[in-house]
Amino acid sequence: MNSIVCLKQVPDTEAQILATPDGSDVKLDGVKFIISPYDEYGIEEALLQKEKAGGGEVTLVSMGPARAVEAIRTGLAMGADKAVHLDDEAFNGSDAQAAAKALAAQIKGMQYDIIYCGRQAIDDDQSQVGPALAELLGLPHTSLVTKVEVAADKKSVKVNRQIVGGEEILEIPLPCVLTCQKGLNEPRYASLPGIMKAKKKPLQPVKAAEIGIDAGTVGAAGSGTRVVKFTAPPTRTSAKIISGESPEEKAANLAKALREEAKAI
Amino acid sequence: MGKGIFVVTVPDQGTIRKVAFEILSEARKIATAKSEPLCAVIIGKGVAALAGKFAPYGADKVYVVENDLLENYTADGYAKALADLITREQPSIVLAGATVVGKDLMPKVAARINAGMAADCTAIGLDGDAFTVKRYMYSGKMIADVKFQADKVAIATIRPNVLIAAAPDASKSAEVVNVAAEVSAADIRVKVLEVVKGDAGKVDLTEAEVIVSGGRGMKDASGYGILEDLAKVLGATVGASRAAVDAGWRPVSDQVGQTGKVVSANLYIACGISGAIQHYAGMGTSKVIVAINKDGEAPILSKCDYAVIDDLFKVVPPLTEEIRKLKAD
Ligand SMILES: Cc1cc2nc3c(=O)[nH]c(=O)nc-3n(C[C@H](O)[C@H](O)[C@H](O)COP(=O)(O)OP(=O)(O)OC[C@H]3O[C@@H](n4cnc5c(N)ncnc54)[C@H](O)[C@@H]3O)c2cc1C
Ligand SMILES: Nc1ncnc2c1ncn2[C@@H]1O[C@H](COP(=O)(O)O)[C@@H](O)[C@H]1O
Numbered sequence: 118m119n120s121i122v123c124l125k126q127v128p129d130t131e132a133q134i135l136a137t138p139d140g141s142d143v144k145l146d147g148v149k150f151i152i153s154p155y156d157e158y159g160i161e162e163a164l165l166q167k168e169k170a171g172g173g174e175v176t177l178v179s180m181g182p183a184r185a186v187e188a189i190r191t192g193l194a195m196g197a198d199k200a201v202h203l204d205d206e207a208f209n210g211s212d213a214q215a216a217a218k219a220l221a222a223q224i225k226g227m228q229y230d231i232i233y234c235g236r237q238a239i240d241d242d243q244s245q246v247g248p249a250l251a252e253l254l255g256l257p258h259t260s261l262v263t264k265v266e267v268a269a270d271k272k273s274v275k276v277n278r279q280i281v282g283g284e285e286i287l288e289i290p291l292p293c294v295l296t297c298q299k300g301l302n303e304p305r306y307a308s309l310p311g312i313m314k315a316k317k318k319p320l321q322p323v324k325a326a327e328i329g330i331d332a333g334t335v336g337a338a339g340s341g342t343r344v345v346k347f348t349a350p351p352t353r354t355s356a357k358i359i360s361g362e363s364p365e366e367k368a369a370n371l372a373k374a375l376r377e378e379a380k381a382i
Numbered sequence: 383m384g385k386g387i388f389v390v391t392v393p394d395q396g397t398i399r400k401v402a403f404e405i406l407s408e409a410r411k412i413a414t415a416k417s418e419p420l421c422a423v424i425i426g427k428g429v430a431a432l433a434g435k436f437a438p439y440g441a442d443k444v445y446v447v448e449n450d451l452l453e454n455y456t457a458d459g460y461a462k463a464l465a466d467l468i469t470r471e472q473p474s475i476v477l478a479g480a481t482v483v484g485k486d487l488m489p490k491v492a493a494r495i496n497a498g499m500a501a502d503c504t505a506i507g508l509d510g511d512a513f514t515v516k517r518y519m520y521s522g523k524m525i526a527d528v529k530f531q532a533d534k535v536a537i538a539t540i541r542p543n544v545l546i547a548a549a550p551d552a553s554k555s556a557e558v559v560n561v562a563a564e565v566s567a568a569d570i571r572v573k574v575l576e577v578v579k580g581d582a583g584k585v586d587l588t589e590a591e592v593i594v595s596g597g598r599g600m601k602d603a604s605g606y607g608i609l610e611d612l613a614k615v616l617g618a619t620v621g622a623s624r625a626a627v628d629a630g631w632r633p634v635s636d637q638v639g640q641t642g643k644v645v646s647a648n649l650y651i652a653c654g655i656s657g658a659i660q661h662y663a664g665m666g667t668s669k670v671i672v673a674i675n676k677d678g679e680a681p682i683l684s685k686c687d688y689a690v691i692d693d694l695f696k697v698v699p700p701l702t703e704e705i706r707k708l709k710a711d
Contacts, residue, residue: 120550124432125440128520129642130521130641130659130660131659131660132521133523134523134524136524143520143524145557147398150399154641155641158504181526189596200678209607212498212499212500213493213499213501214489214493214497217489217493228456239520239521240520240641241519242501242502242517242518242520242521242644243499243501243502244485244489244501244502245489245492245499245501247489247491248457248486248487248489248490248493249489249490249492250491250493251490252461252489252493252494253493257457257458257571257572258490258572258668259457259572260457260485260486261486261616263634273700273707275575279482279635280482280577281394281481281482281586281588281589282579282580282584282586283578283579283580284577284578285574285576285577285578285579286573286575286576286578286692287573287574287575288572288573289556289573290571290573291573298634299634299637299641299642300634328635330555340498340531341492341496341498341499341530341531341533341536342499342500342528342529342530342531343496343498343528343529343531343537344519344526344527344528345514345527345528345529346526346527347519347524347526347527348523348524348525348527349523349524349525350518350522350523350525350666350667352685353671353684353685353686353687354674355683355684356390356684356685356687356688356689357684357687357688357689358683358689358690358691359410359688359689359690364692364693364696364697364700365696365700367692367697368690368697368698368700368701368703368704369700369704371688371697371701371704371706372701372704372705372708373704374688375649375670375672375688375705376708379495379649379670379687379688380671381491381592381632381648381649381669382592382616382649382708382709
């Protein structure tokens with residue numbers, strides 16, 4: 118079982134994100150970075166499937182600035198075998214579709230059965246790259262996967278996926294792209310020996326030109342969308358505390374406020 | 383000039399999701415400003431009967447895209463049918479709801495036709511001739527104004543419950559164009575083996591107008607009984623914090639937050655939820671937020687509109703009764 122996991126480094130879920138004074142960008146200096154949580158499910162699943170199959174390789178592919186190496190090393194410490202880091206100025210400013218193009222150009226020449234992506238990267242929250250990547254590679258995909266079962270002949274995979282108000286069970290021929298949803302598995306932590314071993318695992322930096330990418334098709338130049346301004350969302354002015362002598366009275370006052378003031382019920 | 387503003391709908395078992403009407407109502411203004419036709423696109427098998435639903439919300443034209451192979455939603459089949467239509471008709475922008483289907487389908491279509499795409503947008507507008515959208519990034523911590531580049535078709539999915547559907551005008555009519563989608567069995571590589579529907583009557587959290595959510599303060603799975611009762615009188619959907627989901631009290635599909643569902647309710651009642659940044663990220667855009675929490679220092683108190691500081695087990699049952707009375711009036 119050979120798998121590829123697309124991994125993105127993103128700000129920690131706890132991080133406060135602020136805009137620069139002119140609103141043209143966000144301030145990320147001093148922010149702690151992590152592997153996007155949904156990508157961790159991808160790494161875990163790739164490792165589990167490799168263990169089940171009794172062999173194969175798990176390769177991480179990540180596009181990002183120099184600091185992304187940290188997240189890649191963490192993924193290697195979890196147990197992935199090797200990694201490719203798309204690190205080139207040409208990729209700066211890529212929107213989700215452009216990112217999918219860059220990843221597709223890299224993955225095209227690789228050998229794999231399943232490509233795992235996260236449901237969404239928790240910085241841009243696009244949920245685009247998985248389905249777009251599949252399309253660009255000419256592969257079938259399924260999103261929001263919560264269970265993966267590889268067929269005995271290793272030619273297809275049976276997956277459960279979340280749909281509105283329920284679940285769908287699908288069969289997809291391999292190779293394919295799956296996007297991972299919470300519930301798929303419990304990602305392991307990197308162990309100390311894992312961290313030591315990760316330092317020696319192959320981590321290959323790749324430039325756009327090496328994978329035949331024309332600079333105009335990725336990065337800001339190749340993106341069909343551009344963020345022109347970042348603003349902080351409006352904050353709520355402090356809450357109205359509902360008064361009352363007893364819980365019952367508070368409940369009655371709340372119901373009244375929601376009815377008459379907020380007009381919410 | 384582009385040849386239209388497309389609003390795409392994939393009906394779910396014969397019903398059209400409300401978000402389609404929300405998008406149409408807003409897109410009507412843009413179509414008028416750009417002097418382009420507003421076109422509804424409906425895809426599936428046997429969906430022609432629904433073609434009349436869109437004109438009351440401003441559609442000038444309705445494309446009914448059908449093929450027997452489109453009975454179940456599959457990304458393969460639907461993406462081909464929609465991409466073919468877009469390639470032929472060359473609309474300037476294609477809009478769809480950021481539903482489970484919309485989020486799966488539209489990025490694939492965008493890649494297929496080399497479009498620019500923004501997902502889960504909360505506003506659409508124009509800057510001169512260019513389309514603009516607003517969308518949250520960093521899980522609700524930032525709002526981004528996004529501009530589409532002119533050289534590509536624009537695609538945007540829109541978060542349900544954010545735009546406002548206009549009052550339907552039944553006197554309006556639209557031209558209906560029937561399109562036989564060219565989809566063959568070989569195009570559809572993913573096979574649907576089984577569909578397991580949960581509670582059929584339950585409105586999905588992402589589309590719910592009212593949500594009653596419970597966290598660790600619910601103590602255990604049985605604690606949710608009082609929330610179910612409250613939800614019933616409010617016509618609400620029950621949600622949960624990650625702490626409650628991780629404890630196994632509620633299914634993963636109920637989780638609200640950065641690594642759960644992003645919801646935007648008219649009314650969100652958080653019971654026994656502290657209001658961690660990751661939870662707020664998933665519900666902060668709700669219009670009215672109520673917290674019921676016994677801790678006067680809980681972070682949620684600085685992020686809500688109304689707060690009751692008391693034991694939720696003492697507050698929720700009488701609240702249900704009070705609302706039942708108010709609704710009966
Ligand atoms: C990577 C990552 C992703 C995450 N994603 C999510 C996510 O998507 N969604 C999410 O919700 N969390 C998420 N979290 C977890 C988040 O940080 C919090 O731990 C979680 O939201 C806490 O849940 P809670 O508010 O139910 O529990 P707690 O923080 O324990 O709060 C319980 C609250 O209940 C109150 N309470 C207790 N008993 C009563 C009572 N009888 N009456 C009234 N009030 C009572 C307490 O005062 C307290 O405020 C994530 C964390 C990480 C690290
Ligand atoms: N720069 C990137 N490098 C590697 N994988 C990425 C990158 N951007 C997105 N992905 C993958 O695509 C998923 C969805 O991202 P997005 O569409 O941006 O929300 C992520 O969870 C990753 O698996």
